[in-house]
Amino acid sequence: MSTTPAFTVPPLVAGKPPSDLFKRILRDKRVVVACGSGGVGKTTTSAALGLFAALAGKRVLVLTIDPARRLANALGLEEFGNSARAVSLAELGFEPQPGGSLSAMMLDMKQTFDDMVADYAAHPGDLERIRQNRLYRSMSQALAGIQEYMAVAKLYTVLQTNAYDLIVLDTPPTSHALDFLDAPRRFVDFLDHDALQWLLKSTATAGKLSFRLLDVGSSYMMKTIGRLSGVDILREIGEFVSSFYPLFLGFKDRSDKIAQLLVSRDLGFVVVSAPTQPQIDEALFFHRKLLHEGLRALSVLVNRLHRALPEDAVDASATTALQTLLGDPALAAAAMQAGADHNALVTAEQVELRRLKGEVEVHAPVCGVYELDEDVHSLQGLFAMGEQIFLRDDR
Amino acid sequence: MERLFDTRVRIVTGKGGVGKSLVALSLAIVAARRGKRVLFLETNPPESVTRFLGKPKLDGEPRLVYENLWMAGLIPSEAIREYALMTLKFKALYNAVFENRIVRYFLRAVPSLSEFVLLGKLWFHEGERSGDAPKYDLIVVDAPATGHLISWLRVPHVFDEMMPTGPLKKSARDMLDMLLDPKRTKLDIVTVPEEMPVNEAIEIAHAAMQHRLATRGLTFINRILPPLPDALVATLHAGLAGADGATQKRFAALERTVATREHWRQLGEEYLQRLPAADLKRAIRLAKRAVPIADEAAVMALAAELEAQL
Ligand SMILES: Nc1ncnc2c1ncn2[C@@H]1O[C@H](COP(=O)(O)OP(=O)(O)OP(=O)(O)O)[C@@H](O)[C@H]1O
Ligand SMILES: Nc1ncnc2c1ncn2[C@@H]1O[C@H](COP(=O)(O)OP(=O)(O)O)[C@@H](O)[C@H]1O
Ligand SMILES: [Mg+2]
Ligand SMILES: [Mg+2]
Numbered sequence: 001m002s003t004t005p006a007f008t009v010p011p012l013v014a015g016k017p018p019s020d021l022f023k024r025i026l027r028d029k030r031v032v033v034a035c036g037s038g039g040v041g042k043t044t045t046s047a048a049l050g051l052f053a054a055l056a057g058k059r060v061l062v063l064t065i066d067p068a069r070r071l072a073n074a075l076g077l078e079e080f081g082n083s084a085r086a087v088s089l090a091e092l093g094f095e096p097q098p099g100g101s102l103s104a105m106m107l108d109m110k111q112t113f114d115d116m117v118a119d120y121a122a123h124p125g126d127l128e129r130i131r132q133n134r135l136y137r138s139m140s141q142a143l144a145g146i147q148e149y150m151a152v153a154k155l156y157t158v159l160q161t162n163a164y165d166l167i168v169l170d171t172p173p174t175s176h177a178l179d180f181l182d183a184p185r186r187f188v189d190f191l192d193h194d195a196l197q198w199l200l201k202s203t204a205t206a207g208k209l210s211f212r213l214l215d216v217g218s219s220y221m222m223k224t225i226g227r228l229s230g231v232d233i234l235r236e237i238g239e240f241v242s243s244f245y246p247l248f249l250g251f252k253d254r255s256d257k258i259a260q261l262l263v264s265r266d267l268g269f270v271v272v273s274a275p276t277q278p279q280i281d282e283a284l285f286f287h288r289k290l291l292h293e294g295l296r297a298l299s300v301l302v303n304r305l306h307r308a309l310p311e312d313a314v315d316a317s318a319t320t321a322l323q324t325l326l327g328d329p330a331l332a333a334a335a336m337q338a339g340a341d342h343n344a345l346v347t348a349e350q351v352e353l354r355r356l357k358g359e360v361e362v363h364a365p366v367c368g369v370y371e372l373d374e375d376v377h378s379l380q381g382l383f384a385m386g387e388q389i390f391l392r393d394d395r
Numbered sequence: 396m397e398r399l400f401d402t403r404v405r406i407v408t409g410k411g412g413v414g415k416s417l418v419a420l421s422l423a424i425v426a427a428r429r430g431k432r433v434l435f436l437e438t439n440p441p442e443s444v445t446r447f448l449g450k451p452k453l454d455g456e457p458r459l460v461y462e463n464l465w466m467a468g469l470i471p472s473e474a475i476r477e478y479a480l481m482t483l484k485f486k487a488l489y490n491a492v493f494e495n496r497i498v499r500y501f502l503r504a505v506p507s508l509s510e511f512v513l514l515g516k517l518w519f520h521e522g523e524r525s526g527d528a529p530k531y532d533l534i535v536v537d538a539p540a541t542g543h544l545i546s547w548l549r550v551p552h553v554f555d556e557m558m559p560t561g562p563l564k565k566s567a568r569d570m571l572d573m574l575l576d577p578k579r580t581k582l583d584i585v586t587v588p589e590e591m592p593v594n595e596a597i598e599i600a601h602a603a604m605q606h607r608l609a610t611r612g613l614t615f616i617n618r619i620l621p622p623l624p625d626a627l628v629a630t631l632h633a634g635l636a637g638a639d640g641a642t643q644k645r646f647a648a649l650e651r652t653v654a655t656r657e658h659w660r661q662l663g664e665e666y667l668q669r670l671p672a673a674d675l676k677r678a679i680r681l682a683k684r685a686v687p688i689a690d691e692a693a694v695m696a697l698a699a700e701l702e703a704q705l
Contacts, residue, residue: 038411039591068590276687278412278442313649325634325642326627334624335631335653341685342652348686373655375590375662 018056021299021365022390025049025166026056029268031155031261032298033169036272037282041303041369043067044376045272046170047075048386050102051379054089057097058165062104063155065172070377075104082108082115082154092379103164112150116254152258159261268298273356275302275349280356287360297364301389302353304371308346314339399613399705400426402581403521404534404573406548406609409585410595411540414617416444417688418585418681419537421698425705427464428698431532434520435466438513438539443468448691457520465531469516471509478512510550511563514570521573541595548574548608574609581612584675588619588663597673614675615701616667618683620660628657679704 018026025032032049034042043064050062061084067077075087084103089096096102118127155169261267269290273283283300290297312318314336322332357366369388376385399405407419416437423435434457437443443452450460455473457465523530538544551574554567574580582603586596596614603611631650635643670678681700688697 039589066591070590277689307648309648309652310645312645318645321642321645325638325646326630327634328626328630331624331627331630334627335649338623338627338653338656339649342656344685371655373651374658 016387016391016393019367019390019392021367022052022056024298025268026053026058028265029166029298030266031159031167031169031268033171033267033269034272035171035269035286037279040272040274040279041301042272043170044071044382044385045270045301045303045389046168047071047104047376048382048389049270050104050166050168051089051382052386052390053166053168054100054102055094055096057100059099059101059163060103060166060168061158061164062102062168062170063107063151063158064104064170065107065151066170067106068375068377070375072106074376074378074382077104077106082106082111087379089379092383105158107151107154112154116153152262153254156254156258156261263293263295269295271297271300273300273302274304275352277352280352283356284359287364291363297360299364299389300356300360300366301369302356302366303369305349305353305368306342306346306371308343309339314343400429400431400533402533402577402579402612403529404517404536404580405583405612406536406538406544406580407583407585407615408538408541408544408599409615410587410592413585413587413592414615414681415540415585416442416537417447417694417697418583418615418617418701419535420444420447420694421701422583423464423466423533423535424461424695424698425702426533426535427461428702431463432530433464434531434534435460435464435537436517436520436534437466437468437537439537444537447689447694469513469536471513474512474516475509478515510547511554511566514547514551514574515566518566518570518573521579541599544599545602545606545608549606552607575607577610580609582609583612583615585615585617586670587617588660588667590666593666593669596675597669600673600675611675614670614678615681616670616678617681619680620656620663620683622660623653623657628654 032046034046034049036042043066046062046064047067050060053060062075064075064077067075076085082105084105087102087104089102151169151171155167158164158167271283271286271290273279280302283302287297287300318339319332319336322335323329326332326335353366353368360366367389369385372381372384374381376382405419405422407415407422409415409418420435423433427433435444437453445452445460445466448460453466453468455467455470457467460466517534517536520531520534521529539547551567551570554563555571572579582599584596584599586592600611603609631646631653635646635650638646670676679701681697684693688694
């Protein structure tokens, strides 16, 4: 791990110094994980952080999962493929600090899983047998937490290359953000469980396909399971487990390392949320989970806030003013209604924001991000969003 | 559209957070109001829709919540237990097998099994009878989101292919009979006018056909921003351009709000254009409320809006 030389963070744009959050990331972190429930802006935030860190002179990789198409286009990510693409910053109109560069990679879960299977399979024959196994075929997709696990597994591989100063990891759109944190551990637990060890041991000693499950096929318990399921499924499970033996060991090794990585000081979490009740609930839940694990969020972002309209644009006197302005009472009424709806939304958002701050702020800064006038589909858009998070507004 | 409620089972899905639960609940409320005996089944009880209604959380046992409307949660651990008891017949045998450490471990590790028994539970309720008639005329399932739904409904296919014989295979066949019969089951898709939810709606529609999950039913487009009068944005802009400085300052933010709202609305409509190409034509549109739906009155209003379009 290279040590970062002492540095001063350059002011990125005239008059706007970096925010404390940004300084901290640049100084201490090699990995930042953006997490939160689906649709709140994790992918966009990850890309915005990548952009700003690159502008500040870091070699950055954004490892993303599911960019909206217009954002993917902006990053030059038309396809999956598990390979990093350099993102040209030319269109922004100003140069990054020396050494700064931005790359992006779109993660292909299935490919990562298959790569890992190939890495760990002892013999080519094993590999083929695993791939043909019906259980594997249905399981490689259904296995709980597999997506989350793949994301961190890929992160681990990329880290090993030392090609980047900072990696920003976008996480899969789980409805439960904490699945992500639990995934590697669930894997380790699964692999460590004595039931599996019991099976594997008997598998390893008894040689191919003749293992305890079948040996004890006559036992009371197995007979009953057989009655429930039909016998072939038992054979397939056995075959699966026996072919997977070296793989399991490899997975376990990597899961342990990944679990260590998640708690390391080089890594920080940014929790992304939206100012609506279910999303704030999720963010609170995730934040508690982090604390419980002895981890700390670098920040909790509340994305897509709206600004209240000034009082005199929505009060009673505004109706007459608008009627004069628009020359049509129906249009004036519609404008008034739109204004009232908007302010009702802002009020509801502020209630949620306060609820979040009340619990979180003693532990981590809460940062509000206003919704832009357009969805984010260009470097300019990313800049406008990132500016709110990574630069200090000293007005 | 009255036929809507002649289907025995409606499975309601969509991307996370689009309003699946609320749409499913509204459907159930409308049907119950029209005199159907309805069972609302929820697949993720921790976030029960009962929070919207100010009622306690659901458990596995159907509970009468409104006239003609029963509600229950589909809970994996309960369902596994019931299924095993049904198949094994004896409680002692169940305890011997299912309370076994190793067996429990493998049951947990194979996620498909709990999904399988949840479908079994749905199938059971569909077949429940009281006297000569089915106990419920209609079952509305508040189903998991896209990815999970697809693997859920594929499970009986997997079991059917994998098992040579035995009770699991028979159950899988029964489930497939129910799911693939358009008179018995329909898959309703909920989306909102945003890019990812629309893409996911299309993804489900394809998956439903490609993997033979179930026959597609209705499309619901939730959270539609009510359009502003056509002339508003332009007239406001023109009016302010000719106004004095104080008026401009007073209404500048309102003008921007109105313009931005139109922008997002139009962008949303653009995304929705992709739906017909994916054969998602007949859609029920539900307006976005100024504030999130959070109480019984707001739920009832959504149900009324839905009913008006049937
Ligand atoms: N038409 C609407 N207008 C305003 N708010 C809405 C509307 N529809 C849904 N909501 C809000 O969106 C949120 C999500 O709704 P709901 O719980 O039904 O979604 P879901 O798809 O079931 O989510 P999950 O995937 O988490 O189960 C709720 O807080 C609800 O208040
Ligand atoms: N602050 C914002 N202003 C405007 N649009 C935003 C903002 N944040 C996110 N978006 C838009 O919201 C959509 C979802 O964002 P995304 O980052 O893909 O969410 P997630 O990764 O959490 O699912 C995208 O179309 C994005 O452009
Ligand atoms: Mg994303
Ligand atoms: Mg729901």
